[in-house]
Amino acid sequence: MELFLLNQKHTLAILRTHERYNFITSLLNPASKFSFRCLQTIETSQNPYKEPFSSATNLPDSLLVEKIAFNLKHGNVNSLLSYQLRLNPSVIVDVLCRCNGDLQLGQRFIDSLVLKGTNFKHSSVSLSAMIHVFVRSRRLSDAQALILRMIRRSGVSRVEVVEALVSSTCGNCGTNNLVFDLLIRTYVQARKLREGTEAFRILRSKAYFVSINACNSLLGGLVKIGWIELAWEVHREVVKSGIELNVYTLNIMVNALCKDGKFGDVKSFLSEMEGNGVYADMVTCNTLIGAYCREGLLEEAFEIMNSMADKGLKPSLFTYNAIINGLCKKGRYARAKEILIEMLNVGLSPDTTTYNTLLVESCRRDNLSEAEQIFGEMLRQGVAPDLVSFSSLIAVFSRSRHLDQALVYFRDMKKFGLVPDNVTYTVLMHGYCRNGNVLEALKIRDEMLEQGCVLDVVAYNTILNGLCKEKMLTAADNLFNEMLERGALPDFYTFTTLIHGHCQDGNMTKALSLFGMMTQRNVKPDIVAYNTLIDGFCKVGEMEKASELWDGMISRKIFPNHITYGILINAYCSVGHVSEAFRLWDVMIEKGIKPTLVTCNTVIKGYCRSGDSSKADEFLGRMIAKGVAPDHISYNTLINGLLREDNTDKAFLWINKMEKDGLLPDIITYNVVMNGFCRQGRMQEAELVLRKMIEKGINPDRSTYTALINGHVTQDNLNEAFRFHDEMLQRGFVPDDVEQGMKFMGQRERGQNPSFEWKRPPSRVDARGEEASAADPSGRPGSIVLRN
Template structure:
C-alpha cells in the first residue's frame, strides 16, 4: 500500500506504518533534483566511483585526490550502491566528510547522506547535514522536501528522516519554515510522527504563534494522527496563553472522546493559568478535583496556588496551605517558601518573614538568591540595615552570588537612611563583583545623593551614567529636578526639564508639581504660572497637590485673593481639598494677621469632614500668640487635646514661648510639667525659652536650675543669658 495517496481512509491506515513506499506517478513531473535517468555525459567520473567502492569493500583507504574529483552526483551514486551495505555507506560518509569538509554539496548529495545516517541511527550527524541545507543560500523548503523524497527508496530509508527534518527546523528556531515543511509533507502524502508534530506545536505555542499551532493541530486531526497526552498539554497551554479559558472544558471532553486523558501537567498548566488570571478559587477547585481523576496534586501544583493566593491578597490562606502540604505528605520546596517570602517583603511583614525563613532552614529547604533577597529587602525597607547585612554575609558565605537586584535593594536601604558613604561602598562592591548597574541602580543612588544635598556627586554620577551608555529615564530627570529645586537652583532644574523634553521623555504631574513648587517657594509666582500653563497645554491637569502648591505660594507672598480664587476653582472642579491644602489657607490667614478668619476656616473644614492635625492647631496657636491673644491661644491648645490630637513638642514650645514672652512663668512652668507628664521630650528650644523667661524676670535662681536640668538631659545651652 502506498504511503502517498489521495484517499483519506487509506491515509489514516498508513499513518501507523513505520515504512514508506512511494507511488511512481508522483514523480511524473518531478523537480530536477528527483530521481532522473542517468545520462552517459553526467557520469565522467564513473571509474573513480568504481575505484572508491572497491577500496571501501577491500578496506583500503582512498587517496585524497580521488575524493576531490567527485561531484555531488557521484556522492549520491556511491551511497545508492551502498544501500544493501549500510556499514560501507557510513564508512564512506565519515571518510569523505573528514577529507573534504568544504566540499560544495548539492541538496541531493546532502539528502542521500542524511538518509544513510538516519538508517545508521546517527541522528545528530544527520541533523548537522540538514542544518547545512537549511542555512544554504537559495535552497527552498520545497527543494529539500523533494530531494529527501526523491532519494528515499534508493537509500532504503525510513520515516524517521522526515521527523528529523521537522525537528531540525524547530530546534533551529525556524518555526514558520518548520510549519511550511510539515504542510509540504502532508500535501505529498507523508505524515510525520505525532512526536515530531508535538515538537512543532510546542515551539509555535512557546513563541506565541498560537493560530498557526491550531492550524497544524487541525491538519493532524484531519489525517487521523494518534494524538497523545503531550499534544493535549501543548494545546491546553495554547488555550491558556491565548486567554481562552472558556474553551478548556470542551477541548478536554473532545480529547477524552479520542481516548486522551489529562495528567498532572495538564492540571498544573490550567491551575497556573487560573492563578495568573486572578481566578484562584477556580484553581483550588481544580486542584481538589484531581483525586477524582486518579491524580495527586504535587509541589508544583501547590506552588501555583501559593503564588496565586499571595498575589490576590490571600496571604493567611497561603500560610495555611503551606501547612496543608506537609499534612498531605508533600515537602514544600524553595519556590513554595519564596512565594510567601516575596509577599512578606511587599507587606513589610518582618516577623512572618523571619519565621518563614527559619522554618525553611529547619525543614532542610535550601534558600536561594530570591529567598535571601526577599528577607534582606524587608530589613532594608525597615531601616534595619545591620540585620540585612548579617543575612547578606550569610548568603555569600554559602556560595550564593548576589545579583544587581539585591545590591540595588541594599543601596536603596542605605540611601533611605541617609548613609550615603555605605551606599557608595556597596556600589563599589557591586561593580567589583561583576554586577552591572542599570538605570534603576543609578536612580536609587541619585535619589539618595539629592536627598542629602550632595548635588556635585549627583552630577558626576549622572555624567558617568551617560558615558556608560545607560539612557536616563523619566525618574532620573525628575529626581535631579527635585534635587536642584530643593537647593533653590531653579536655572539648573529648568535646564534638566528642557533636556528631558528634548529626549522625548514626557514629564508627568509629579515633575510639574516639583518644578512649580520650586518656583513658588522662592516667590517666583509668574514662572510657576508659566509652568502651570505649559502643563495644561500638554494635556496634564492639576491635582490637589498642584493647587496646594500654588495656594501656599500665593499665601507666602501675601496674595490671599489669588489663593482663595484657586481654592474656589479647585472645589468647583470637584477636587477634594486635603488637610495639607486647608493648612495652607490657615497659614495664609495667619501670615496676613487675620487669625479670627483662620479659625472660622477651621470650622468650615471640620464641617467638610476634613479633620485638623497638629500643624493646623500649631499654626493657629502661633497666630494668636503673634497677635498677643494668649488666652485664646491657650483655649485652642486645650481644644486640641479635647479633640484627641496630642500636642507634640512644637505645640508645647509654641504655647510655652507665648507665656514666657509675656513673663507668665507660672503658666509656662505648668506647661513644661504637663509636657514631661505626657512623655513629650523637651528639646533645646524648650529650655532656652524657659531660661530667657526667668532671666527677663531677674529670676536667676530658676534660670540656673533650668540650665542645670538642660545639661543633665544632654543639651548644650547658649549661655548668653
C-alpha cells in the first residue's frame, strides 16, 4: 500500500512538471491557443492570489503581460499591485492592446495600477495609448490631463507627440479623431499657441481630420494674444483643407480684423463668408460696434446698430453699453444720456456697467451734482452699485475737497455689503493727501492693513507724494523703508517723488543717494528725474554738479527737453552767467526745440540783468512775430529793464502795446513804473501813476508804498515819506518783521532819515517747467529791508 501511494505521488509530480513545461513553452509561442487554457488550469488548481512559481520581479515582459491580462479578466485587482514595480511603457501598451477593445478592462488597468505609480516614467507612446482609452470612454478631462503631461515633457517635439497619438490608433486600441481635437485644445489652454499651430499643421500634413471646433479654439487663442498674422495663416490653411467654417470662425476673424485696425477689410470678409453660407449674427454686430466705439468711430458704430433690424436682429444690452461708452469717451455725455433713455424705451434694463460708464464720465468732468443724480437713478432702478461706482464718487468728492461727502459714500459702500479694496482705499488716501491732511491718510493706511489689504506701489506712492508735499521728509523716508521691508517694489514714480522732495528741501546728498539706488534697482531714470536733480543743484548754486548731470544724461541717450534748457538758462541768468545762458539758448534753437513762454521770459530777464534792455526789446518783438504770445511777466520784466536804464519813452510804448494786446497793466506793472520814477526822483509822475492805478481799481500794496517812501526819502521830503508810511500802516501793510518797523519809528523820532530797499528773490524755473516767482524785481514776492 505504501509503495502504491509513493508511486502515485511520483506520478503526480511528473505530471505537474510536464504541465509547467507545456505552459512555459506555450507562453514562448504567443500564437498558441493553449497558453490561457493551461494558465487557467494551473491557477484554478491552486490559490488564485498566490504566485505559483517565480516572483513577479523575475518574469519576462511577455509573461508579465499575460499574467496582468489574466488577472484583469478575472477581476483579481489586488493581485495586480505586485506587478507595479515591473511596469514599463512597452508593457502598458501591450496590456491595453490585449484588452481587445474592452474599455472597462483598459480603464481598470490604468486606474488601479498605472496611475498609482507616481514615479513611473511614461513614454509618449504609453501616454498616448492611455489617452485613446480615456477618449473612447468619454473621460475627456482625464485624457486632457495626460495630453498636458505629454506636451510638457522636456525634449519632446510636436512631431513625436503627433506620431505617438497616430501610432496608438493601430491594432486593437481603436482610433478616435476627438483625440486630435483635444490635443489642439490642450495646447491652446496651456497657452502654447505656436506649438499648437505646429501640431495642427503636422496633423493636416498626415491628412488627419481636425474639427472646426478645434480650429476655432486655435484661431481664438491666437487672436486673443494678438498674433493676428499667424491667425490668418492658420485660417487660410483651414479654408484650403476644406473644413467647413461656421459663424464662430467668422466672429473670431472679424475680431482679428478689428484688433488689427483693418476696418476697411470687414465688408469684403463678411461678403466672402456669406458666399460660403455663413452669415453675421448678434455677436458679429456687437464685436464691430464695440471696436468702432473704442476707436472713436461712432458714425460707423451707429451705422451697424441701425442695420441690425434689416438682419432680423435687435440691439442688446451689450450693444447699448458699447455705444454709451464710446460716446462718453468722445466727450458726448449728453448724447450718451439720450441713448440711455432710448434703451429704457425699448424695454431694456440698464445694468451696473451702463450706469458706471455715465458715472465715471460725470466724475471725470468733476460734475458733482450730475454724478449724484446718476447714482440716485441707479438706485431707483434697482441696480446694485459696485466698487467702481463708489470708488468713482469717493474720488471726485475727494478731488473737489469735499472729504466729508467722500467719507459718507465710503461708509455707505459697507452698508451695501461691499468690502473696500486697494483702489478704494488709495483713492481716499489721495483725497486726504491732496487736501494736505496726510495724518488722516496714514490712518486710512492703518485701516487698510487691518482689513487685510496689501499696500501696493500705487498706495505707497500716494502717501509718499503727500508727505513730500508737506515737507515731512523723515516720515517719507521711513515709509519708503517700510515699503522695501514689505516687499513692495518701488517704481519710477516712487524714486522721482522722493528725489523731488529732497531737492525742494535742499538736501541734494539724499536726493543723489536715491538716484543711485534707483539705477542700482534697474529703474531707469528719464528726463523728469534728471530735470528734478538738475533743478535742485541749480537752486543751491552748484552749477558744476548740474553740468555733470547734464553730461551723464546725454551719455545715457536721454536728451534734454525744453524744460531742461529752461532750468539751466534761468539758473545761469540768476547767478550772472548771462553769456552761458545765451549759449544754451542758441543750442536749444539749433536742436529745433521750441522754447516755452517761461524760457522766453527767462531770456528777457537775462538781457535786462546784463544791462542790455535793447536786446530784450528786440527779443520780445521777435517772440511776438513767431507767434509766442507774451504774458504780464514778459512785459513787466522788459518794462522794468527799460526803466532801470532810464528809457522811459520805450517803456511806455510797451505799456501801450500791452494794453492793445488785451493785457491790462497789473499791480506789478504799476509798481515797476512807479519805482522807475521814484529812482529818477520824479515823484509827481510817481504819484500820478498811483492815482491812475487806484482809478483803475487796483489797490496799492506794500511794494507800492515802499517805492514811494524810498523816493521821497531820497529827495529829503520826509513829510511825504511819513505820510505814505502812515497810509501804508492804515491799509494794514507793515514791514516784513516788527523789528524793521521799530527801527523806522526810532529813526523817525530821532530825526534820522530812514529808507527802505526792495529785496527781491531770484526767480527760478522748477523741474516741471513752472516759474516759481515773478521775474520782475519789483513784484509782489520779496521783502522790505531797512537800509541803515
